[in-house]
Amino acid sequence: MEIFLQQIINGVTLGSIYGLIAIGYTMVYGIIGMVNFAHGDVFMLSAFIALLLLLLLTQMLGLAAAPAFVAAMVASMALTALWNYAIERVAYRRLRSSFRLAPLISAIGMSTFLANFVTVTQGPNNKSIPPMWDDVIKITSGGAYDVTLSYKQILIVAVTGALLAAFWFVVQKTALGRAQRACEQDAKMAALLGVDVNRTVALTFVIGAALAAVAGSLYLLQYGVVKSSDGFVPGVKAFTAAVLGGIGSLPGAVLGGLLIGLIETLWGQYFSSDYKDVAAFSVLAITLIFMPSGLMGRPDVEKV
Amino acid sequence: MTRGDHIFRAAREAAWATLVVAGLGFPIIAYRAEPDFNNALMLQARWPLFFEFCLAAFVLRFALALWSGGAAKAVARERIWRKPGWLGPVALAVLVVYPIAIVGALGPQAALKWVDTYGVQILIYVLLGWGLNITVGLAGLLDLGYAAFYAVGAYAYALIAPATGLGFWALLPVCGLLAAFWGFCIGFPVLRLRGDYLAIVTLAFAEIVRIVLINWDVVTHGEAGLFGFPGLNFFGLPFIPGPRGFAAHVGLPFAGVHKPIFLYYLVLVLALAANFVSLRLRRLPLGRAWEALREDEIACRALGLDTANIKLTAFALGAFFAGVAGCLFALRQGFVSPSAFTFSESALILAIVVLGGGGSQLGVAVAAVFLVGASELLRELTFLKSVFGEDFDPAQYRMLLVGLAMVGMMNFRPRGLVSTREPTIRLGPEPAK
Amino acid sequence: MSARWIDDPILRVDALTMRFGGLVAVNEVSFAAGRGDITALIGPNGAGKTTLFNCLTGFYQPTSGRIAFSPERLDAEKIERLTRSARKSDGDTFLLERMADHEIVRKARLARTFQNIRLFQGMSALENLMIAQGRSLSRAAGFSVLGLLGAPSWRRAERAAVDRAAGWLERIGLTGRADDPAGELPYGDQRRLEIARAMCTNPALLCLDEPAAGLNATESRDLADLLRAIRDEGETSILLIEHDMSVVMRISDHVVVLDYGQKIADGSPVEVRENSAVIAAYLGVEETDEPAAEAALAESAKTGSDAT
Numbered sequence A: 001m002e003i004f005l006q007q008i009i010n011g012v013t014l015g016s017i018y019g020l021i022a023i024g025y026t027m028v029y030g031i032i033g034m035v036n037f038a039h040g041d042v043f044m045l046s047a048f049i050a051l052l053l054l055l056l057l058t059q060m061l062g063l064a065a066a067p068a069f070v071a072a073m074v075a076s077m078a079l080t081a082l083w084n085y086a087i088e089r090v091a092y093r094r095l096r097s098s099f100r101l102a103p104l105i106s107a108i109g110m111s112t113f114l115a116n117f118v119t120v121t122q123g124p125n126n127k128s129i130p131p132m133w134d135d136v137i138k139i140t141s142g143g144a145y146d147v148t149l150s151y152k153q154i155l156i157v158a159v160t161g162a163l164l165a166a167f168w169f170v171v172q173k174t175a176l177g178r179a180q181r182a183c184e185q186d187a188k189m190a191a192l193l194g195v196d197v198n199r200t201v202a203l204t205f206v207i208g209a210a211l212a213a214v215a216g217s218l219y220l221l222q223y224g225v226v227k228s229s230d231g232f233v234p235g236v237k238a239f240t241a242a243v244l245g246g247i248g249s250l251p252g253a254v255l256g257g258l259l260i261g262l263i264e265t266l267w268g269q270y271f272s273s274d275y276k277d278v279a280a281f282s283v284l285a286i287t288l289i290f291m292p293s294g295l296m297g298r299p300d301v302e303k304v
Numbered sequence B: 001m002t003r004g005d006h007i008f009r010a011a012r013e014a015a016w017a018t019l020v021v022a023g024l025g026f027p028i029i030a031y032r033a034e035p036d037f038n039n040a041l042m043l044q045a046r047w048p049l050f051f052e053f054c055l056a057a058f059v060l061r062f063a064l065a066l067w068s069g070g071a072a073k074a075v076a077r078e079r080i081w082r083k084p085g086w087l088g089p090v091a092l093a094v095l096v097v098y099p100i101a102i103v104g105a106l107g108p109q110a111a112l113k114w115v116d117t118y119g120v121q122i123l124i125y126v127l128l129g130w131g132l133n134i135t136v137g138l139a140g141l142l143d144l145g146y147a148a149f150y151a152v153g154a155y156a157y158a159l160i161a162p163a164t165g166l167g168f169w170a171l172l173p174v175c176g177l178l179a180a181f182w183g184f185c186i187g188f189p190v191l192r193l194r195g196d197y198l199a200i201v202t203l204a205f206a207e208i209v210r211i212v213l214i215n216w217d218v219v220t221h222g223e224a225g226l227f228g229f230p231g232l233n234f235f236g237l238p239f240i241p242g243p244r245g246f247a248a249h250v251g252l253p254f255a256g257v258h259k260p261i262f263l264y265y266l267v268l269v270l271a272l273a274a275n276f277v278s279l280r281l282r283r284l285p286l287g288r289a290w291e292a293l294r295e296d297e298i299a300c301r302a303l304g305l306d307t308a309n310i311k312l313t314a315f316a317l318g319a320f321f322a323g324v325a326g327c328l329f330a331l332r333q334g335f336v337s338p339s340a341f342t343f344s345e346s347a348l349i350l351a352i353v354v355l356g357g358g359g360s361q362l363g364v365a366v367a368a369v370f371l372v373g374a375s376e377l378l379r380e381l382t383f384l385k386s387v388f389g390e391d392f393d394p395a396q397y398r399m400l401l402v403g404l405a406m407v408g409m410m411n412f413r414p415r416g417l418v419s420t421r422e423p424t425i426r427l428g429p430e431p432a433k
Numbered sequence C: 001m002s003a004r005w006i007d008d009p010i011l012r013v014d015a016l017t018m019r020f021g022g023l024v025a026v027n028e029v030s031f032a033a034g035r036g037d038i039t040a041l042i043g044p045n046g047a048g049k050t051t052l053f054n055c056l057t058g059f060y061q062p063t064s065g066r067i068a069f070s071p072e073r074l075d076a077e078k079i080e081r082l083t084r085s086a087r088k089s090d091g092d093t094f095l096l097e098r099m100a101d102h103e104i105v106r107k108a109r110l111a112r113t114f115q116n117i118r119l120f121q122g123m124s125a126l127e128n129l130m131i132a133q134g135r136s137l138s139r140a141a142g143f144s145v146l147g148l149l150g151a152p153s154w155r156r157a158e159r160a161a162v163d164r165a166a167g168w169l170e171r172i173g174l175t176g177r178a179d180d181p182a183g184e185l186p187y188g189d190q191r192r193l194e195i196a197r198a199m200c201t202n203p204a205l206l207c208l209d210e211p212a213a214g215l216n217a218t219e220s221r222d223l224a225d226l227l228r229a230i231r232d233e234g235e236t237s238i239l240l241i242e243h244d245m246s247v248v249m250r251i252s253d254h255v256v257v258l259d260y261g262q263k264i265a266d267g268s269p270v271e272v273r274e275n276s277a278v279i280a281a282y283l284g285v286e287e288t289d290e291p292a293a294e295a296a297l298a299e300s301a302k303t304g305s306d307a308t
């Protein structure tokens, strides 16, 4: 029982991170109908940027860990947003009217580039930071096993919740959200009605990257280690989350993220940790095959 | 617009580009985190490198702005390049003579690497490229899990050969058919999916296959992989020193290069057969249906084509070639392990097809030679290590460049050589060369 | 005058409904199309014409209703029997709503074109027509085995298919551009090529979605001649969606009018032309403006019949 509770806590933490990445997938898919394959690598890149900035602030400027982390996270959001802006500009913008697989192939190219770019510039090995902010709350004690909830975990879940709420507001209430929904429906029509499609898409990428950077920083905080090949598997899992939640749906992305996080941790605990990735990948395949519009997505009839 | 204006604008563009590159490069290029003796990460500053990048961005953007604002504004007409008729036979002749010429020139010892690493390895990639070309280039189904079929072929040989004592002649088609069967099984549920979902599901399946290979220790021996299975023989004669070996039998001094040479010709023949089948199929209803499927699936359905069957055959035939290639891989390496069949391998083969200009046999072959050969060549250049440091691995640079090339290809020639595609059948005469 | 769509229908649609979420795109529509007729389906934008086509050809699964079809003879009793069974077809009578799109083309022999042309753009005009004959050809190619070996029977079959395609190219005036990519042909040629491609599947009923859209006056006239010629050969009936009233009035034997998903009129061109509901709906004017609308419709019909 204690173990189960602990795994639920861990699963929700992990799931929050997946959810934040998944929002980036789901928004881009919603607006230009493209699987942004490189998004996982953008997440990994953001974790590296946060790591370097954290070291810079603590070692060179002598800041304390907590303010340094916050500053590194915010700066990483900005820099990762710039990266994704540049990526959209260089790799995807011209392809929106190209043949249907072109954007995906380009994104695979971009993903390959990013992963190897980080490998080349930072080396292929694990980079680990000393653990920080390790205080925990004991939820149960005295049993065979202490169930703990760390402040980090609370922070991660709280940040995810706050960002989701902020996001929901943006999409429902602001001009940007309206422009996004217009482009989602019909980009050509939106352009005719005076929506700046390029700007809207670019902003979507920027926002997605900023959220990925939050996820990347929190990932670094929670697990304390990152390496250049860490973009691929979390990326696919976050995409799974987006699909499971119903691609195009923001709350769906977070819900999917939580489910994937839980499935993964529970599977790893009770069945086999060797095969925990198989669980996530199977969920992906099964969802796409049997339930392509996900839990909260709209079904679509292909218009002929 | 005056010349001065022009230069000013170019400079402004270039300044912007520099700023962006500076933002992208900080801190990822400017610093590197490396563990020190206590295993704590320390930063190493690399500001010169950072400024070199910025400078390069400025110069390149400036040149590009000047150039594209100037005379080159006129839309460059895409030049249609036709393959000259002599190219095929000459290329074939070069391929046939290659191992013998190398041995003649360098002697059997030094030639080993040239025949094995450059010859056999590249030809296996050519075969893989041609196989995936059927699925991706012709039928337009993006398969991101091709390495899984490759793995099926390799493991099939490594497992079946010692268990049954069958030779590779018998096992080559078995490996191919097993992989095709897997292609069929994986293809079946995903056929209804839209193109990009299909791609992601193939990726998921391939990862599952790989994870199973890693963890199913009893059968696959996990990460360590399988080795010690029977290798190549020349119609019953093993390539070993001593009186029972191939060399003694034909009266040659024993040399390590004999086996790769035999394997080279074996792969060459199989690759040519694959090429023949692909080219012939393109002129048959099945091949035309593949291409039609790539062009417009809805129109296919409106013409009564059973798109599910067409997709399945494309999937299965592509997988068949991968299975055969996997078998050859096992024969060449003498061991198989899961690390050879990662997503990166699938991405490399996909890049060969994409850069070869999806659909073109020659393009795919050239891309394979270039991508695989060039990185092996880089590995040879030891002085690079002194420039880039001891842990310099050209494979990383290769994939970095491959990624950029894929992006570039999609942006500038998205349909590759397909835009100059030759019809598979003509009513009128061939156009003048 | 006895109407063929009553005496000898090739297609009978009963209470067909297609819903998209809350939107009822086709609402309880029933009509029949006569064998050997050109039947026109008209209606304002968004009336549900294309949706109806998509139901007929299996691209959409209708929400409810029945679509009976027979290239030979449509027998009411047989349809009833088939409806009660769970089968898709009985001899040469088919219930299309139970069949998949490719089966409809292959077995029931319906062929269609699309409102926004769907040619295989990168492939040559000739290849487009060869793909349409792929079914029979692939049998001749022995499911690729004989074809790979280059067997003589396959070569003969291929030559016959090329001849047939060449015949169609000749008919639509595209012999000279047979080897050019379809996507590079002028718009009007693409429209005709798409019709030729549909004809190469050897259909009993040819369904055309706005074939005259975007054509100039001469091209429309040529198209009308082509369609009439196809009908007069007697092998193929035609079901046609068209906005160009001059084409509709000139060539159709029977007109069915849809508005907001409902059938509002059904009859000969003359009857429909004088139907006040049609005039009001089709021209999108209020009842009060009826005389003006009537005048406009009569005008367009006149130019149509004058041109004949």
Ligand SMILES: Nc1ncnc2c1ncn2[C@@H]1O[C@H](COP(=O)(O)OP(=O)(O)OP(=O)(O)O)[C@@H](O)[C@H]1O
Pocket: A301, A302, A303, A304, C020, C023, C025, C043, C044, C045, C046, C047, C048, C049, C050, C051, C052, C115
């Ligand atoms: N796949 C679909 N999903 C949702 N709504 C659809 C779909 N297909 C058609 N519709 C809706 O059904 C209605 C009828 O559309 P349809 O295309 O059949 O009209 P139409 O009569 O062909 O019009 P037009 O003359 O403009 O071609 C429209 O409101 C359209 O938006």
Ligand SMILES: [Mg+2]
Pocket: C049, C050, C051, C115
């Ligand atoms: Mg329509």
